[in-house]
Amino acid sequence: MSLPEAYQYEIQALNRQVLQTCPSDILQFCADFFNSRLASERAASISIFRDRGTPSPRFSPSPTSNFAMMSSQFSSPFGANANPFGGNTSPMASNVMHRVVEEDENDHLAPGAPLFSGAFGGDASTEAPPTLRAPPTTDSYPAQYNFSRRTSVSAESLKPSADSYDNWTPPFTEKTPEQVERLKHAIEGNFLFSHLDDEQSAQILGALVEKPIPARGIKVISQGDAGDYFYVVERGSFDVYVNPCGFIEPGPDGLGSKVSTIQAGGSFGELALMYNAPRAATIISAEGSCTLWALDRVTFRRILMESTFARRRMYESFLEEVPILSSLTPYERSKISDALETQKFAPGDVIIHEGDPGHSFYLLESGEADAFKGTEKVLSYKKGDFFGELALLNDAPRAASVVASTDVKVATLGKNAFQRLLGPVEGLLRRTRYQGVKTGVEEMDPLQQE
Amino acid sequence: MAATVAETQPATPALSIGMASPHQLHAGSAPSTDSAPAPLPPTRSFKLSDFNRVRTLGTGTFARVCLVRPASATKPLEEEKNPEVYALKILKKTEVIKLKQIDHVRNERAILADVAGHPFITNLLGSFSDNESLYMLLDYVPGGELFSYLRKYRRFDEQVARFYAAEIVLVLEFLHERQGGVAYRDLKPENLLLDQDGHIKLVDFGFAKRLGYKDDRPVETYTLCGTPEYLAPEVIHNKGHTTAVDWWALGILIYEFLTGYPPFWHQNPIEIYKQIVEKPVVFPQEPTISDEAKDIIKSFCTIDRSRRLGNISGGAGRVKAHPFFNGVSWDDILSRRQRGPIIPPLRYPGDAQCFDMYPEEDGTRIPYTADMANRYDRYFEDF
Numbered sequence: 001m002s003l004p005e006a007y008q009y010e011i012q013a014l015n016r017q018v019l020q021t022c023p024s025d026i027l028q029f030c031a032d033f034f035n036s037r038l039a040s041e042r043a044a045s046i047s048i049f050r051d052r053g054t055p056s057p058r059f060s061p062s063p064t065s066n067f068a069m070m071s072s073q074f075s076s077p078f079g080a081n082a083n084p085f086g087g088n089t090s091p092m093a094s095n096v097m098h099r100v101v102e103e104d105e106n107d108h109l110a111p112g113a114p115l116f117s118g119a120f121g122g123d124a125s126t127e128a129p130p131t132l133r134a135p136p137t138t139d140s141y142p143a144q145y146n147f148s149r150r151t152s153v154s155a156e157s158l159k160p161s162a163d164s165y166d167n168w169t170p171p172f173t174e175k176t177p178e179q180v181e182r183l184k185h186a187i188e189g190n191f192l193f194s195h196l197d198d199e200q201s202a203q204i205l206g207a208l209v210e211k212p213i214p215a216r217g218i219k220v221i222s223q224g225d226a227g228d229y230f231y232v233v234e235r236g237s238f239d240v241y242v243n244p245c246g247f248i249e250p251g252p253d254g255l256g257s258k259v260s261t262i263q264a265g266g267s268f269g270e271l272a273l274m275y276n277a278p279r280a281a282t283i284i285s286a287e288g289s290c291t292l293w294a295l296d297r298v299t300f301r302r303i304l305m306e307s308t309f310a311r312r313r314m315y316e317s318f319l320e321e322v323p324i325l326s327s328l329t330p331y332e333r334s335k336i337s338d339a340l341e342t343q344k345f346a347p348g349d350v351i352i353h354e355g356d357p358g359h360s361f362y363l364l365e366s367g368e369a370d371a372f373k374g375t376e377k378v379l380s381y382k383k384g385d386f387f388g389e390l391a392l393l394n395d396a397p398r399a400a401s402v403v404a405s406t407d408v409k410v411a412t413l414g415k416n417a418f419q420r421l422l423g424p425v426e427g428l429l430r431r432t433r434y435q436g437v438k439t440g441v442e443e444m445d446p447l448q449q450e
Numbered sequence: 451m452a453a454t455v456a457e458t459q460p461a462t463p464a465l466s467i468g469m470a471s472p473h474q475l476h477a478g479s480a481p482s483t484d485s486a487p488a489p490l491p492p493t494r495s496f497k498l499s500d501f502n503r504v505r506t507l508g509t510g511t512f513a514r515v516c517l518v519r520p521a522s523a524t525k526p527l528e529e530e531k532n533p534e535v536y537a538l539k540i541l542k543k544t545e546v547i548k549l550k551q552i553d554h555v556r557n558e559r560a561i562l563a564d565v566a567g568h569p570f571i572t573n574l575l576g577s578f579s580d581n582e583s584l585y586m587l588l589d590y591v592p593g594g595e596l597f598s599y600l601r602k603y604r605r606f607d608e609q610v611a612r613f614y615a616a617e618i619v620l621v622l623e624f625l626h627e628r629q630g631g632v633a634y635r636d637l638k639p640e641n642l643l644l645d646q647d648g649h650i651k652l653v654d655f656g657f658a659k660r661l662g663y664k665d666d667r668p669v670e671t672y673t674l675c676g677t678p679e680y681l682a683p684e685v686i687h688n689k690g691h692t693t694a695v696d697w698w699a700l701g702i703l704i705y706e707f708l709t710g711y712p713p714f715w716h717q718n719p720i721e722i723y724k725q726i727v728e729k730p731v732v733f734p735q736e737p738t739i740s741d742e743a744k745d746i747i748k749s750f751c752t753i754d755r756s757r758r759l760g761n762i763s764g765g766a767g768r769v770k771a772h773p774f775f776n777g778v779s780w781d782d783i784l785s786r787r788q789r790g791p792i793i794p795p796l797r798y799p800g801d802a803q804c805f806d807m808y809p810e811e812d813g814t815r816i817p818y819t820a821d822m823a824n825r826y827d828r829y830f831e832d833f
Contacts, residue, residue: 031732129795129803130598145711147601149640154675157553191724195687271720275674304688305672339756417756423763
């Protein structure tokens, strides 16, 4: 199989550029390269359209060519202004805005485009209001960017049950191990699920509800309707129809055209897991006896929220117990809770090596671990214990090794992250003598040794 | 007395501004539908018949903002040298209930009362309600949306972007650090108006929330809200979010100022979210963006909140010290010493030509029934 010629041409051009410039940020350089290629290629194709007297394909049917005229009308307000930055008084009029390069200065307003063409025709003002504008010209713009106002979105307000004193447990529907495996596989690639931890995944998988679709031709989702559920296809297949008007119209072709088919293992309706937005397509069963699994938004978001909330509170309460952190304010502890990262270890895994420089500290979230000096076991840790915290003060070598004795989950934070969040440690951490607070890894605050 | 110059205090006596911190009472525990709402700080009382509508200035999913004049005014608006004009935000109770926005509307009203008087925030003059609607009376900010200017000019050069960004930094510093952790949560060019001197006014506090403290710790919040292109990754992933979301959004905003479009966009919102959580911000070759601008955008748009500028130690102070703001005199910005880079073309003080036209009424009206009044009026009665 050979690569397309056009592709090889672009890649070779890119190779030459990379060799010539030796960029330090390769990804940025490649992105810039392709953006620039795209822009010049599209600009060329637009001028072809223009020559044929056809409007630009990307912003049609709106007129695209009256921008320059208005832009020049509007340039006057800038001349009068002093530069608000520093003492630089260079006239802003010349460079304050990027002038639009327009091929045709004599283009006139297309009929019917701006509402305002007559509103101030007889007025003394020579300045056009910002309402008088047209879709921008296309050069160096991304294709198909929608330039209109963007609507805010909002989901139901959610509060952790610990705050509202109701006892919420996620809904649970029994499934066979094979079903769980299939569902897991179906959602694991989805960005809304890929960051979940095991516990959250298990709860989500448990909460999916079976929806048998007994016959062919049943509408599961109607375009334009409110969306509350996400679906995974367990068995059968579903056709996707999109009507460009945004909803189902009456009549035989009201569904619009079929754009794809979703097979077993596929899923649809994920936007509904974020907020209630009108469905973007109609989904219809394409065969008899299909099976779907459904998950509603509030359950999904609540599972995520409750576990995140519980974990944060757990971290905060653990952190309160760490002596060198005891002088932090609750706000500072909360910031640290935000930044803690979870790591997992299997029994026998070494979490900290004796003699290594210390960079991070650890909270034991679940499981058990032991500290060894050489081969001698000096201490055992259980849930809520912490170790390696003196690494936040210095880079002294670890005084002991810590080895997981069961499956272990730790929350960890490096000295760098700590300093980024809270500033220099010296003024923050309590400098009490660490004698008698044996953590096994460091026995004494080294800053107090003098 | 003119309300067109936003920093001018209205002739009417000062409202609840500066009253003994009533928000402390409800800090961190926004009223929810299952408990009695915390009382809203009082404002001066008005009624709808005090005003005549001139025209609509903007519409949202459940709100409409109208330019209004006192009912007593008789002279044509364009002949008034010092017209008394206001922006009246009207929210239909039925829509607020249907869209489950009661908490948000109460937050908006409470926070606007608390922050009134800030030079870069729209000033709440009063609020009231009748059987069908809730009303917030605001200073009229005549320059229209920065969105309109940005789309018209396509993009701003760095001097211009820096000026607006600097004013926004001061607003965020004020909300986050001097107001006990108010997250704004809907930063975008559509929500920034220009006053007659070209300065920013932040409007629409519909998603603003006082995060506050509970049991002596700051409270994160979990309700997804904002605008798709401007949502922070932690909001998309429902990890619980804080004021750090506003710094992320400021990074997106500066990018959009400089290029004319946001870094993450797609026809399909789910694709936007996928990009936000998976893709780094990349810059186009055209226009040329300075290294300082690229750096501040990347520093704001950092997924890891322990690395995000504005959220790391130093807070807004660290933002102000960023090289992108080199040469900016922050005192001059705060005191509005110079006019902005764009002066709105106003023909007369009450002019509304900088606002787009909207259909005046959609006609569809869902009645606010006695049953609804029975269930929900307790959330509105102190509005």
